[in-house]
Amino acid sequence: MSDYQEKSGLKVHPLLVDFIENEALPGTGVFAERFWSGFAGLVGEHSVTNTRLLAKRDELQGRIDDWHRAHGAIAGDPVGYETFLREIGYLVDEPADFEIETTGLDPEITSLCGPQLVVPVSNARYALNAANARWGSLYDAYYGTDAISREGELAPGSSYNATRGQAVIDKAAEFLDLAFPLAKGSHREATAYVVAEQAGLANFVIDTAAGPTMLKDPSAFAAYGQQGERAEVVLRHNGLHAILVVDKTHPIGISQASGLADVVVESALTTIQDCEDSVAAVDAEDKVDVYRNWLGLMNGTLQETFEKNGRTISRKLRADKTYTDPDGKPLTLKGRALLLVRNVGHLMTTNAVLDTAGRPIGEGLMDAAVTALCAMSDKVNSRTGAIYVVKPKMHGPEEVAFACDIFASVEKMLGLQPLTIKIGIMDEERRTSANLKAAIFEARQRVFFINTGFLDRTGDEIHTSMEAGAVLRKDDIKAARWLQAYEDRNVLIGLATGFSGRAQIGKGMWARPEDMAAMLEAKVAHPQSGANTAWVPSPTAATLHALHYHMVDVFEAQKVRRGEPLPPLAELFSMPVLEPFALSREEIVRELENNAQGILGYVVRWVQQGVGCSKVPDINNVALMEDRATCRISSQAVANWLRHGLVSKDEVTSVFERMAAVVDKQNEGDPLYRPMSENFQSVAFQAALDLALHGADQPSGYTEPVLHARRAQVKARQARSG
Ligand SMILES: CC(=O)SCCNC(=O)CCNC(=O)[C@H](O)C(C)(C)COP(=O)(O)OP(=O)(O)OC[C@H]1O[C@@H](n2cnc3c(N)ncnc32)[C@H](O)[C@@H]1OP(=O)(O)O
Numbered sequence: 001m002s003d004y005q006e007k008s009g010l011k012v013h014p015l016l017v018d019f020i021e022n023e024a025l026p027g028t029g030v031f032a033e034r035f036w037s038g039f040a041g042l043v044g045e046h047s048v049t050n051t052r053l054l055a056k057r058d059e060l061q062g063r064i065d066d067w068h069r070a071h072g073a074i075a076g077d078p079v080g081y082e083t084f085l086r087e088i089g090y091l092v093d094e095p096a097d098f099e100i101e102t103t104g105l106d107p108e109i110t111s112l113c114g115p116q117l118v119v120p121v122s123n124a125r126y127a128l129n130a131a132n133a134r135w136g137s138l139y140d141a142y143y144g145t146d147a148i149s150r151e152g153e154l155a156p157g158s159s160y161n162a163t164r165g166q167a168v169i170d171k172a173a174e175f176l177d178l179a180f181p182l183a184k185g186s187h188r189e190a191t192a193y194v195v196a197e198q199a200g201l202a203n204f205v206i207d208t209a210a211g212p213t214m215l216k217d218p219s220a221f222a223a224y225g226q227q228g229e230r231a232e233v234v235l236r237h238n239g240l241h242a243i244l245v246v247d248k249t250h251p252i253g254i255s256q257a258s259g260l261a262d263v264v265v266e267s268a269l270t271t272i273q274d275c276e277d278s279v280a281a282v283d284a285e286d287k288v289d290v291y292r293n294w295l296g297l298m299n300g301t302l303q304e305t306f307e308k309n310g311r312t313i314s315r316k317l318r319a320d321k322t323y324t325d326p327d328g329k330p331l332t333l334k335g336r337a338l339l340l341v342r343n344v345g346h347l348m349t350t351n352a353v354l355d356t357a358g359r360p361i362g363e364g365l366m367d368a369a370v371t372a373l374c375a376m377s378d379k380v381n382s383r384t385g386a387i388y389v390v391k392p393k394m395h396g397p398e399e400v401a402f403a404c405d406i407f408a409s410v411e412k413m414l415g416l417q418p419l420t421i422k423i424g425i426m427d428e429e430r431r432t433s434a435n436l437k438a439a440i441f442e443a444r445q446r447v448f449f450i451n452t453g454f455l456d457r458t459g460d461e462i463h464t465s466m467e468a469g470a471v472l473r474k475d476d477i478k479a480a481r482w483l484q485a486y487e488d489r490n491v492l493i494g495l496a497t498g499f500s501g502r503a504q505i506g507k508g509m510w511a512r513p514e515d516m517a518a519m520l521e522a523k524v525a526h527p528q529s530g531a532n533t534a535w536v537p538s539p540t541a542a543t544l545h546a547l548h549y550h551m552v553d554v555f556e557a558q559k560v561r562r563g564e565p566l567p568p569l570a571e572l573f574s575m576p577v578l579e580p581f582a583l584s585r586e587e588i589v590r591e592l593e594n595n596a597q598g599i600l601g602y603v604v605r606w607v608q609q610g611v612g613c614s615k616v617p618d619i620n621n622v623a624l625m626e627d628r629a630t631c632r633i634s635s636q637a638v639a640n641w642l643r644h645g646l647v648s649k650d651e652v653t654s655v656f657e658r659m660a661a662v663v664d665k666q667n668e669g670d671p672l673y674r675p676m677s678e679n680f681q682s683v684a685f686q687a688a689l690d691l692a693l694h695g696a697d698q699p700s701g702y703t704e705p706v707l708h709a710r711r712a713q714v715k716a717r718q719a720r721s722g
C-alpha cells in the first residue's frame with residue numbers, strides 16, 4: 001500500500017505509473033498531469049454507475065430465481081415468463097426502426113469478409129503471430145493438420161511425406177479451381193504460371209499441356225512481383241487475395257512443372273488482441289505486461305525472441321507487401337491483420353489503482369483509458385485512425401450505453417475526436433440477446449460489430465435459469481433450439497439495423513483447435529448464415545476458415561436473409577430442463593467427470609502459472625480450447641446439477657479428486673506443473689472445486705472472481721518465498 005503513488009487523488013501502483021508516464025504517454029501529446037486528472041475524473045464520474053449496474057444484475061437474477069421457485073420451468077408458462085421479464089425491466093421496449101451510423105471504419109470491418117483470430121495479448125510470441133496471420137501458407141495448413149487425413153500412407157511421418165505432399169498440392173489446386181477457375185482445364189494441369197508484360201500492361205497466362213489459357217475471370221489477376229527466383233502472382237476473389245508463389249529453386253516448386261511452391265492465402269483479416277477471457281491478469285504487474293504488448297503492437301516495436309526446434313527465432317510485425325498491378329501501378333497489401341483490442345467487462349475491480357476512498361477501481365475503466373491511450377501511438381494499424389475496442393459481457397442496453405459513456409469520457413480525457421473509439425458488442429449475455437436491437441441503438445454511432453459469443457452465452461443461459469431445473473448435458477444444450485434462435489436473431493437484427501456493408505456481424509469460436517477437418521465441414525455455415533466473420537483459435541485455423549469466404553459471397557447471403565422473420569423471444573427462452581430420469585447414472589457420472597477434467601485442466605494452469613487459455617483434453621481425449629467462458633459453462637453445469645440433486649457435494653468432490661490424477665498425468669511433461677492429486681488442499685485444486693461447489697453463487701456464474709483471488713494467493717506466496 002505504501003508504494004502507491006498519489007495521482008490526482010488516486011493511488012496508483014508504481015509499475016502502472018512508470019508504464020503510463022515513460023512508455024505510453026510519450027509521443028501522444030498528452031501530458032502526465034492531464035492524463036491523471038482525466039483518469040481521476042473518469043473514475044469519479046463512472047464508478048457509482050458501475051456499481052449500480054452490477055447491483056441491478058443481482059437484483060434481476062434474484063427476481064428470476066424467485067419466479068422459478070414459484071412457477072418452475074419456463075415451459076410451464078412461457079407467456080407468463082415473458083410478461084414477468086417485462087415487469088421487472090429485464091426486457092425493455094424496443095426502439096423504432098433505425099440504422100447504425102458509425103463512420104470512419106477500415107475496409108476489413110465494412111466491406112471485407114473473412115476470419116477473426118483471437119489471441120491472448122499477454123503472450124507476445126502468439127500476439128505477434130496473430131497480428132501477422134493476415135497471410136498463411138495453404139500448403140502448411142493442409143500438410144500440418146487433419147484437413148488431409150493422417151491415416152495410412154498419408155500419415156505425415158518424421159520426414160517429408162511426398163504422398164501427403166501431393167495430396168496437399170491436389171487439394172490446393174481444388175481450391176484454386178473453385179476461387180480462380182481457368183477458362184479451360186484445371187490448375188492441376190498447369191505447366192507454367194506466366195505474367196506476360198507488354199507496353200506497361202500485364203496479362204496472366206496459365207500454360208497447360210493442352211495449350212495456354214487464362215483465368216475465367218481475368219479481372220481476378222490483381223498484381224504480381226518478383227524477388228530473385230521467387231515470382232508471386234496475386235489473385236483476388238470476393239475481396240480476398242491469394243498469392244501463387246512460383247519458385248523452381250524451392251523444394252516443392254522444383255517438383256512441379258508449374259514451379260508452384262505454395263499458395264499463400266489472405267487469412268485473418270482482423271485479430272482480437274484479448275485482455276479478457278484468454279488472459280490471466282490479476283494485479284498491476286500483469287496488467288502492465290498486457291498493456292505493454294498492446295502498445296508495442298500499436299507503435300510497431302513489439303518483438304519476441306525464442307527457441308523453436310533448436311533455432312533462435314526473432315518475431316516482429318510483418319511489413320506491408322508491395323506489388324505491381326496489371327496496369328503497372330503499385331499495389332500495397334496490408335501485411336498484418338487489423339487489430340482490435342478486447343477490454344474486460346464491467347464486473348471486476350483492480351487494485352492497480354485505488355480511488356479516493358482507497359477502494360480498487362473498475363478494471364473496465366482502467367482498460368478503456370489505457371488501451372485507448374496505447375492506441376494513440378498507432379503507426380501500423382487503422383488507416384482511418386479508429387480505435388477498435390471489443391467490449392464483452394454486457395448485460396442489456398443500459399450496460400452498452402454505459403460502455404459508450406465511458407468511451408466518450410476517455411476520448412475527452414485524451415483529447416481524441418468524439419467517436420474515435422468504436423465498440424464491438426459481444427452478444428454473449430442473455431439480457432443483451434433478448435434486447436439486442438435496443439442494445440445496438442445505444443451504440444449506433446460507434447458500433448463496429450456484434451458477435452455471438454456463444455460460450456459465455458451458454459454459461460449465462462445456465463446461470464440465469466439456475467432455479468428452473470436441471471440442465472441438459474453440455475452438448476445437448478448446444479443442440480437445443482434456443483441457441484439457433486439466438487444465432488439467427490443476432491444476424492437478422494444486425495441486418496435490420498443496417499450492418500451490411502457498414503459493420504461486422506460475427507460468429508463464435510471454433511473451440512477444437514486440432515480438428516481442422518471438422519472445422520472445414522462445419523464452419524462454412526457461418527458465412528452462409530450471413531456472418532461477415534467468425535472466430536478461430538489459431539493462424540492455421542484462420543487460413544483454412546478463409547477458404548469458406550471464397551465459397552460463399554457473404555453480402556449475397558445477407559441479401560437472402562434480410563426480411564426473414566425473426567425467431568420470437570419465446571424461442572430464445574426455450575432452453576429445456578432435463579426430464580426426470582432422462583439420464584442414466586453412468587451418463588451423469590461421465591458428464592460430471594468430463595466437466596471436472598475440463599475445469600481442473602484449465603484452472604491448474606491459470607492459478608499455478610498465470611496461463612489464461614489452454615488446450616485441455618476432454619473425457620474422449622479431444623483437445624479443447626479452454627478459456628474463462630468455457631470454464632464458466634462447465635462450472636455452471638456442475639453447480640446446477642448439484643443444486644438439483646443429480647449429484648451430491650461428496651460425489652463432486654470425489655470425482656474432482658479422481659480427475660485431478662488424470663490431469664496431473666496429462667501435465668507430467670511440464671516442469672512448472674505441481675501435481676494436484678498429492679495435495680487436495682493446494683490452491684489450484686481448491687480453486688477448481690470452488691468453481692463447482694460455489695458456482696451457483698458466483699455473479700452471473702463468472703469464473704473470474706475465484707480465479708483472480710486464487711491466482712493472487714499463489715503470486716503472494718511466490719513473492720514471500722522469493
Ligand atoms: C470464448 C472466448 O472468449 S474465445 C477467445 C479466447 N480464446 C483464444 O484467444 C484462443 C487463442 N488460442 C490459443 O491461445 C491457443 O491456440 C491454444 C491455447 C488454444 C493452444 O495453444 P498451444 O497448445 O500452444 O497451440 P499449439 O502448440 O498447437 O500451437 C502453437 C503455435 O501456434 C501459434 N498459435 C496458437 N494459437 C495462436 C493464436 N491464437 N494466435 C497466434 N498464434 C497462435 C503459436 O504462436 C505457436 O507457434 P510458434 O511456435 O511459431 O510461436
Ligand SMILES: O=CC(=O)O
Nearest residue numbers: 453454455456629
Ligand atoms: O467470448 C466469446 C464467447 O463465446 O464467450
Ligand SMILES: [Mg+2]
Nearest residue numbers: 428453456629
Ligand atoms: Mg465471451
